[in-house]
Amino acid sequence: MTRSREIRLLSRPDGRPTAANFELAEVELPEPGPGEAQVRNRWMTVDPYMRGRMNGEEGSYVSPFHLGEPLMGGAVGEVIASNDPSLQAGDLVRSDYGWREAFNAQAGKLRKLDAQGLPPEAFLGVAGMPGLTAYVGLLRVAALKPGDVVLVSAAAGAVGSLVCQIAKLKGHAVIGTAGGAEKVRYLTEELGVDAAVDYRQHAGRLTQALAAAAPEGIDVYFENVGGEHLEAALNIARPFARFALCGMISQYNAGEPYGVRNLMLAVGRQIRLQGFIAGSYTDMTADFLRDLRAWIAEGRIKWRETVVEGIENAPAAFIGLFSGRNLGKALVKLS
Amino acid sequence: MTRSREIRLLSRPDGRPTAANFELAEVELPEPGPGEAQVRNRWMTVDPYMRGRMNGEEGSYVSPFHLGEPLMGGAVGEVIASNDPSLQAGDLVRSDYGWREAFNAQAGKLRKLDAQGLPPEAFLGVAGMPGLTAYVGLLRVAALKPGDVVLVSAAAGAVGSLVCQIAKLKGHAVIGTAGGAEKVRYLTEELGVDAAVDYRQHAGRLTQALAAAAPEGIDVYFENVGGEHLEAALNIARPFARFALCGMISQYNAGEPYGVRNLMLAVGRQIRLQGFIAGSYTDMTADFLRDLRAWIAEGRIKWRETVVEGIENAPAAFIGLFSGRNLGKALVKLS
Numbered sequence: 318m319t320r321s322r323e324i325r326l327l328s329r330p331d332g333r334p335t336a337a338n339f340e341l342a343e344v345e346l347p348e349p350g351p352g353e354a355q356v357r358n359r360w361m362t363v364d365p366y367m368r369g370r371m372n373g374e375e376g377s378y379v380s381p382f383h384l385g386e387p388l389m390g391g392a393v394g395e396v397i398a399s400n401d402p403s404l405q406a407g408d409l410v411r412s413d414y415g416w417r418e419a420f421n422a423q424a425g426k427l428r429k430l431d432a433q434g435l436p437p438e439a440f441l442g443v444a445g446m447p448g449l450t451a452y453v454g455l456l457r458v459a460a461l462k463p464g465d466v467v468l469v470s471a472a473a474g475a476v477g478s479l480v481c482q483i484a485k486l487k488g489h490a491v492i493g494t495a496g497g498a499e500k501v502r503y504l505t506e507e508l509g510v511d512a513a514v515d516y517r518q519h520a521g522r523l524t525q526a527l528a529a530a531a532p533e534g535i536d537v538y539f540e541n542v543g544g545e546h547l548e549a550a551l552n553i554a555r556p557f558a559r560f561a562l563c564g565m566i567s568q569y570n571a572g573e574p575y576g577v578r579n580l581m582l583a584v585g586r587q588i589r590l591q592g593f594i595a596g597s598y599t600d601m602t603a604d605f606l607r608d609l610r611a612w613i614a615e616g617r618i619k620w621r622e623t624v625v626e627g628i629e630n631a632p633a634a635f636i637g638l639f640s641g642r643n644l645g646k647a648l649v650k651l652s
Numbered sequence: 653m654t655r656s657r658e659i660r661l662l663s664r665p666d667g668r669p670t671a672a673n674f675e676l677a678e679v680e681l682p683e684p685g686p687g688e689a690q691v692r693n694r695w696m697t698v699d700p701y702m703r704g705r706m707n708g709e710e711g712s713y714v715s716p717f718h719l720g721e722p723l724m725g726g727a728v729g730e731v732i733a734s735n736d737p738s739l740q741a742g743d744l745v746r747s748d749y750g751w752r753e754a755f756n757a758q759a760g761k762l763r764k765l766d767a768q769g770l771p772p773e774a775f776l777g778v779a780g781m782p783g784l785t786a787y788v789g790l791l792r793v794a795a796l797k798p799g800d801v802v803l804v805s806a807a808a809g810a811v812g813s814l815v816c817q818i819a820k821l822k823g824h825a826v827i828g829t830a831g832g833a834e835k836v837r838y839l840t841e842e843l844g845v846d847a848a849v850d851y852r853q854h855a856g857r858l859t860q861a862l863a864a865a866a867p868e869g870i871d872v873y874f875e876n877v878g879g880e881h882l883e884a885a886l887n888i889a890r891p892f893a894r895f896a897l898c899g900m901i902s903q904y905n906a907g908e909p910y911g912v913r914n915l916m917l918a919v920g921r922q923i924r925l926q927g928f929i930a931g932s933y934t935d936m937t938a939d940f941l942r943d944l945r946a947w948i949a950e951g952r953i954k955w956r957e958t959v960v961e962g963i964e965n966a967p968a969a970f971i972g973l974f975s976g977r978n979l980g981k982a983l984v985k986l987s
Contacts, residue, residue: 369920543915543916547915562915562918562919563919564919565915565916565919568916569916573913574913574914574916575911575913576910576911576912576913577911577912577913577915578908578909578910578911578912579909580878580882580897580900580912580925581878581900581903581904581909582927583897583925583926583927584897584898584899584900584927584928584929585704585927585929586927587926587927587928587929587932588926588927589924589925589926589927590915590918590924590925590926591918591922591923591924591925591926592917592918592919592920592921592922592923592924593919593922594919594920594922597922
C-alpha cells in the first residue's frame with residue numbers, strides 16, 4: 318500500500334480563495350489495477366485558470382471541480398509500478414493528476430515525457446501548457462506580423478514572460494506591464510523588453526502610462542489581466558490591432574466585475590479580440606517544442622520559477638497567484 | 653450659375669444631436685472647372701456612423717467633420733454638366749457629396765452608376781454601403797458556417813434587416829432584436845426571423861429574453877447596438893462564437909458609456925469579437941452585388957426605406973436615427 322496526501326476542495330471560494338477552501342487528506346492507494354500504473358508526483362503546477370473551476374457552473378470553461386474531491390491539474394511524476402506494457406517503473410510521465418502525492422491511473426491517461434535535457438518541471442511551465450499558450454496566442458491568435466508593436470500584461474508571469482521573449486527574438490518592440498519594481502526590473506534588464514510599466518503606480522491612469530511607453534500605439538495585445546488593462550489597451554490600439562485574450566486575472570476574484578467602457582473603439586479601429594485556450598491549438602505543439610528547444614539552446618529564452626515545497630503548501634501556492642508576488646511559473650515540488 | 657442649399661455643422665453635438673447643431677446655407681456654384689462635373693443630387697443618406705465624425709478627434713474612425721463646412725456622406729445624383737470625357741449630362745453617379753443639393757467635383761470623385769433595374773436610391777441602402785456591410789460582416793467577419801444560430805441587433809434597420817434575410821436564406825436560425833411592436837412584427841412576419849425580441853420590454857434583463865429566444869445559445873452575433881446587448885450576447889454565446897462588431901448605436905450619444913462586465917466569457921468560450929468597416933472589404937463588392945441581384949430577382953430580399961424630402965429636413969432625418977423610430981434605411985430625397 319502507498320500512502321498519498323491530496324488537496325480537496327472543501328468549499329467554493331467567494332472572491333479570493335483562502336486556506337479554508339481547501340482540505341488536506343490522506344488516502345491509501347491500492348495496487349494499480351489491470352492497465353494501470355502507479356505514479357509518484359514530483360511536481361505539480363498551480364495556474365490561474367483553476368480559479369474558474371472552483372466556481373459552480375457559471376462562467377467556467379472547463380467543468381467545475383467537485384466539492385470533497387481532490388483537485389486536478391498538471392503534474393509530472395515517476396512511474397513506481399505499472400501493469401501496462403507501455404510504461405515501466407522509472408518512466409517520467411505528465412498527467413492531469415496534480416494536487417496529490419501519488420495516484421493510480423490508466424496508462425492512457427499518462428503521457429510519457431522525453432525531457433531531452435530540460436528539467437522535468439519545465440514541462441509544467443515554459444515547455445508545457447503555459448509555454449504553448451504564449452506561442453499560439455502570439456503567433457496564431459494575435460497573428461503577429463512584421464512591424465507589430467506588442468503589449469503584454471502580467472508580463473513577468475509564466476505566460477507573459479515567454480510572450481515577451483518570443484516577440485523580442487522576432488524583432489518586435491515590446492511593452493510589458495507588471496506589478497512592482499522587482500518585476501519591472503526583471504522585464505527590462507533580464508528579458509529585454511523595450512518598456513515596462515508598473516501598473517500599480519498608474520491605477521486609474523494606465524492609458525496615459527501605456528501611451529507614454531508606446532507613443533505610436535500598439536498592434537498586438539496579449540491579455541492576461543483584464544479590467545483597466547483592457548480599456549487602456551483599446552485606447553492605444555492602432556487600426557487592425559489583434560488582442561489575444563488569454564486570461565483576465567484581475568477579474569477572477571472580483572465581486573463586481575470591471576465594466577469595459579470603450580469597446581466602441583473596436584468598431585472604428587477594426588480591432589479583433591479573440592479568446593483562446595491552448596488546448597484548442599495542440600496542432601502547434603510540435604512546432605512550439607522545436608522552436609522552444611532551439612531558442613533555449615541559443616540562450617534566447619529564460620524562465621523563472623517560484624517554487625514551494627510539499628503538498629500541504631499547494632493551496633498557499635495557488636492563493637499566491639492572485640497576490641501578484643510570484644515571478645515566473647508557480648510550482649509545487651512534491652518529491 | 654446653379655444655386656445649391658447645403659447643411660453645415662454649426663457645433664459639435666453634446667450627446668444626442670439637435671437641430672441647433674446644424675445650419676442650412678445657400679451657395680452659388682460656379683461652372684464646373686476642367687476635369688470636373690456638376691451634379692444635382694437626387695438622394696442622400698443619413699447613417700449612424702456620421703455621428704462619430706461630428707465629434708472632435710476622439711474615438712472617430714474617419715476624420716472629423718469641420719465646423720462651418722458642409723457635411724459629407726453618400727449621395728446619388730445626376731450629372732448636369734461635365735468637363736470630363738468619362739461623364740456626360742444625364743449620367744447617374746454615386747459620390748460622397750451628400751448633405752447638399754448640387755456640387756462640382758473632379759470626375760475621379762464620382763462613380764458612374766449602372767442601376768440595372770434597381771431604383772437609384774437602393775445604392776445608398778440595400779445595394780450600397782449598408783448592404784455591403786451586412787454581407788461582409790456576416791459572411792467574412794463573422795465567418796457564417798452551416799448550423800450557426802445568428803443573433804442580430806437593430807435587426808429592423810438598414811443593415812440588420814439584410815443580415816437577417818441573408819442568414820435566413822442560407823438556412824440559419826435567426827433571432828433579431830428591435831424596439832417596439834411594429835418592428836417586431838416586421839421581423840417575424842415580413843422578414844421571417846425565427847424570434848424577435850423587443851429590447852425595450854426587457855431593459856435590464858435582456859440576457860433572459862435572448863436566452864428564451866435562443867435556448868441553445870448563439871454562434872454569431874451581428875452587433876449594431878452595444879451596451880447591454882453586447883453583454884447579453886456574450887452571456888448566451890456558445891464556444892467559438894464570432895461577433896461582428898458593426899456599430900454600437902446605443903453608445904454614440906451616451907454621456908457615460910456602458911461598461912461591459914463579462915468579457916471574461918470571451919476567454920473560456922474562445923469567442924472572437926471583431927470590429928469592421930465595409931470599406932475595408934471592397935474586394936467583396938462584386939460578389940455582393942451578384943448575390944444581391946440574384947436574391948432580389950428570386951424575391952428573397954425585401955427592404956424598407958424611411959424617406960424625408962428636402963435638404964432642409966436632412967438634420968431631422970439624421971437625428972431621427974437615434975430615436976429608434978425608423979424602419980429600414982433612412983434617406984433624404986433631394987430632387
